[in-house]
Every structure is written in C-alpha cells, then in structure tokens.
Amino acid sequence: YKVMFPGPTGTNAVEAALKLVRKVTGRQDIVSFTNAFHGMTLGALALSGNVVKRESAGIPLQHQLTAPYDGELGVDVDTVSVLDAMLADSPNSVAGVIVETVQGEGGLHSADFGWLRRLSECCKRHDVLLIVDDIQAGCGRTGTFFSFEPASIEPDVICLSKSISGSGLPMSLTLIRPDLDIWSPGEHNGTFRGNNAAFVTATEALSWWVDDSLTNDVHRKSEMIRAELESIATEHESMRATVRGRGFLQGLHTPIAGLASQICAAAFERGLLMETSGGAASDVVKLMPPLTIEDTQLENGLAILRASVEAAAP
Numbered sequence: 203y204k205v206m207f208p209g210p211t212g213t214n215a216v217e218a219a220l221k222l223v224r225k226v227t228g229r230q231d232i233v234s235f236t237n238a239f240h241g242m243t244l245g246a247l248a249l250s251g252n253v254v255k256r257e258s259a260g261i262p263l264q265h266q267l268t269a270p271y272d273g274e275l276g277v278d279v280d281t282v283s284v285l286d287a288m289l290a291d292s293p294n295s296v297a298g299v300i301v302e303t304v305q306g307e308g309g310l311h312s313a314d315f316g317w318l319r320r321l322s323e324c325c326k327r328h329d330v331l332l333i334v335d336d337i338q339a340g341c342g343r344t345g346t347f348f349s350f351e352p353a354s355i356e357p358d359v360i361c362l363s364k365s366i367s368g369s370g371l372p373m374s375l376t377l378i379r380p381d382l383d384i385w386s387p388g389e390h391n392g393t394f395r396g397n398n399a400a401f402v403t404a405t406e407a408l409s410w411w412v413d414d415s416l417t418n419d420v421h422r423k424s425e426m427i428r429a430e431l432e433s434i435a436t437e438h439e440s441m442r443a444t445v446r447g448r449g450f451l452q453g454l455h456t457p458i459a460g461l462a463s464q465i466c467a468a469a470f471e472r473g474l475l476m477e478t479s480g481g482a483a484s485d486v487v488k489l490m491p492p493l494t495i496e497d498t499q500l501e502n503g504l505a506i507l508r509a510s511v512e513a514a515a516p
C-alpha cells in the first residue's frame with residue numbers, strides 16, 4: 203500500500219478514501235452498512251447509520267446506499283446476497299463499499315470472516331472498490347495488526363487512526379493500493395498532516411510488531427475478557443445480555459433500555475472508565491483496554507465491571 207497522511211483525525215482518512223475511490227472509478231455512490239459509523243464530516247457522516255448524528259448535518263446526505271451488515275437479517279440470511287443484488291441493480295453508479303469488521307460505535311456487531319471474504323469477492327465481481335475502515339478495530343485491537351487479516355482479504359483502501367499513534371496523539375493514515383494512487387500533487391492537501399510528536403509515538407507503537415508477542419498476548423487476554431463477560435451474562439440472567447465483538451473490542455449487549463448507561467455510570471463511580479456503544483440505543487457496555495494492559499490491571503477492571511453490573515442490573 204501507499205501511505206497517505208490525510209489529516210489528523212479518522213474522519214479525514216475516510217474523506218480521503220471516498221474522494222479517491224470516486225476519482226478512480228468516475229462513479230459517485232458509496233455503499234455503507236446498517237449501524238455503521240465512519241466520522242462526523244459530511245462525506246463520512248453520509249455513511250453513518252446513526253439517525254441523530256445524520257440529522258446534525260442540516261442538509262441532505264447524498265450518494266450513499268445502505269446494505270444490511272452481517273447478521274442484520276437473522277442468522278439464516280447471507281446479507282452479501284442483498285448487496286450483490288443492489289450492485290447488479292445499479293451498474294456504473296457505485297464507486298466503493300466501506301465496512302468495519304467490528305462496528306465500534308454501532309453496537310460491536312462483528313462480521314464473520316467468511317462473510318468478509320464473500321463481501322470482497324462481491325466487490326471484485328462488480329468492479330467496486332472495497333474500503334476497510336480499520337480506524338477503531340485496527341492496529342492490534344482485535345489481535346492481528348489489521349482486523350481483517352484472519353479473513354485473508356486484501357482491501358483496496360484501508361483507513362487507520364486512533365491507536366496508530368500508540369498514545370492518543372492525532373494521526374491518521376489512508377493506505378492505498380499503489381495502482382489506485384492517481385492523486386495529482388497537492389490535489390488533496392491541508393495544514394495539519396503530520397503531528398511531529400505523533401510520529402515519534404507511532405514509531406514506538408510499531409516497534410511492538412517486530413514479533414508475535416503482542417499479538418499472542420492480545421489473543422490470550424481476549425479469551426480472559428470473553429470468559430468473564432460470558433460468566434457475567436450467565437450470572438445476571440435478568441440483564442438478558444449477550445457478548446459481542448472480538449479481541450480488545452468486546453462488550454455486553456442488553457435489550458433493557460438505559461441499563462448499559464447505568465452500568466457505565468456505576469463503573470465510573472468505582473474508578474473505571476467505560477463507554478456505551480450501539481448508536482442512538484446505547485445498549486452495549488463496551489470494553490476498550492490498552493493493548494499493553496497488564497494481567498492484574500485487566501483482572502481488576504473486569505472485577506469492577508462485575509461489581510458495576512451487580513449494582514445496576516435489575
């Protein structure tokens with residue numbers, strides 16, 4: 203991939219990706235998925251499934267089509283076949299498809315690896331470019347550097363941000379299949395492309411990838427998280443909770459209105475920062491620990507989560 207520094211935030215990486223796939227294909231529409239989140243600037247916002255966020259645009263959000271994410275129509279429906287029909291029905295209008303392998307803001311729905319493979323094949327079949335938005339799920343958060351690696355797909359464009367700087371400093375990247383880099387010099391530019399301090403911390407963060415130890419560690423601790431979340435869900439039947447997500451991007455979904463927020467508030471009182479996920483419904487309690495967390499810190503955090511569920515659950 204060629205590396206582009208599109209600006210300091212995730213939404214900048216997405217905007218650059220959208221402009222490029224439109225320029226390369228000469229087409230205007232982008233397909234995104236139900237419950238997707240890709241950022242708050244107008245192009246990225248048009249791809250978002252969150253109605254409240256969409257309304258903040260103040261103008262119609264255009265040139266976007268929504269396809270059902272994996273599992274959206276029930277376990278028996280392969281939603282790639284819906285996308286397949288949509289693309290067949292609109293030849294020469296769709297430039298690209300953008301997907302998160304785990305929907306970080308939209309409720310921690312995670313796509314099956316087979317589904318991702320079929321999605322990639324579908325895009326190729328219709329000559330449509332595939333953008334993976336790995337801004338939240340990438341950089342090791344699901345265990346591998348790119349979240350799509352276990353699916354063995356090769357997206358045309360990849361967006362990275364958040365953990366890429368290793369320490370929360372502003373940095374984002376748009377990775378481009380080399381033959382697609384048809385930008386003219388300065389065509390997509392701006393002032394704050396490279397935060398110097400973020401380059402230093404990003405270099406340090408990448409040094410953790412010289413061998414498999416971080417990957418192995420994240421996989422091992424992800425199992426600890428999974429087991430603990432499953433156990434909390436089983437013990438608190440009244441929550442009707444299910445475990446969602448993968449790696450260090452897992453959480454508990456509960457259909458009881460307001461409960462996820464109450465659990466996060468109870469965790470805050472006990473010294474643990476947790477956020478909700480799930481768009482306007484906010485019905486998922488979401489974990490997002492640092493990749494370098496120690497076992498004891500993780501155990502302490504999970505114990506606080508358990509106590510917070512005990513305090514808030516009906």
Ligand SMILES: Cc1ncc(COP(=O)(O)O)c(C=O)c1O
Pocket residue numbers: 211212213214216239240241242302306307335336337338339363364
């Ligand atoms: C998948 C995904 N894409 C894009 C963005 C937007 O990134 P930023 O808030 O840095 O603009 C986010 C932010 O949460 C995200 O999770």
